[in-house]
Amino acid sequence: MPERVPQPRGLSHMTFIVSDLDRMEEILAGVLGARKIYDSGEATFSVSEERFFLVGEDDIWVAIMKGExxxxxxxxxxxxxxxxxxxxxxxxxxxxxxxxxxxxxxxxxxxxxxxxxxxxxxxxxxxxxxxxxxxxxxxxxxxxxxxxx
CATH class of the missing domain: 3.10.180.10 (2,3-Dihydroxybiphenyl 1,2-Dioxygenase, domain 1)
Incomplete structure (x- = not known):
């Protein structure tokens, strides 16, 4: 029997490093109709402050993180x-x-x-x-x- 080759189940998320979280939120909401579902505030759980959004009918997870x-x-x-x-x-x-x-x-x-x-x-x-x-x-x-x- 051939060995099973694992395959991705689909796109998990995409992350954008941005200098201005508020401006990127305005773009995601204003152009793509994104819905913010999470804001870390000043807390850091990953690399930096971050916000999560859902975009489109399939709820594509878009993350933005503060950075260069x-x-x-x-x-x-x-x-x-x-x-x-x-x-x-x-x-x-x-x-x-x-x-x-x-x-x-x-x-x-x-x-x-x-x-x-x-x-x-x-x-x-x-x-x-x-x-x-x-x-x-x-x-x-x-x-x-x-x-x-």
Whole structure:
């Protein structure tokens, strides 16, 4: 009998190190509708002061911890799936918070649309309308000229 290879059960949580917990809370709540479920206050149970949030219909656990910001921006990012019909609403939320909205990378038709924005600590977030299945189906059709979306 083959040996069982353990597999992850799914995403546990994501943690962002931020210089301003209140500002990041405003971003998580204002853009993603996150619900704060825990605030350590000045107590330290882990590395530093921390807050926990639940995001989306699947209650994705997002943790933020006080610390030094990333030294520079990169394309490393976390993406949340959103409904196509809500894209402009999210664009408005990002603008209302004065966040740095980035132009989308060139895309082939059929892989979904995205909004990218940075927080003050150089974390890049993506709000994306597509799914992995849709992207793989589109890529299987072969390359065509990309469009910005």
């Amino acid at each position: 910001p990333l030294p520079q921006r990169s394309y490393n990012h976390v993406a949340f799936r959103i409904a196509e019909d809500d894209l402009e609403l999210y664009r408005e939320r990002i603008a209302d918070l004065g966040l740095d909205l980035e132009e989308s990378r060139p895309r082939v038709d059929g892989e979904g649309r995205s909004l990218y924005f940075h927080d003050a600590d150089n974390h890049l977030f993506e709000l994306h309308t597509g799914t992995l299945h849709e992207r793989l189906v589109r890529y299987a059709a072969g390359p065509v000229p990309a469009t910005a979306s």
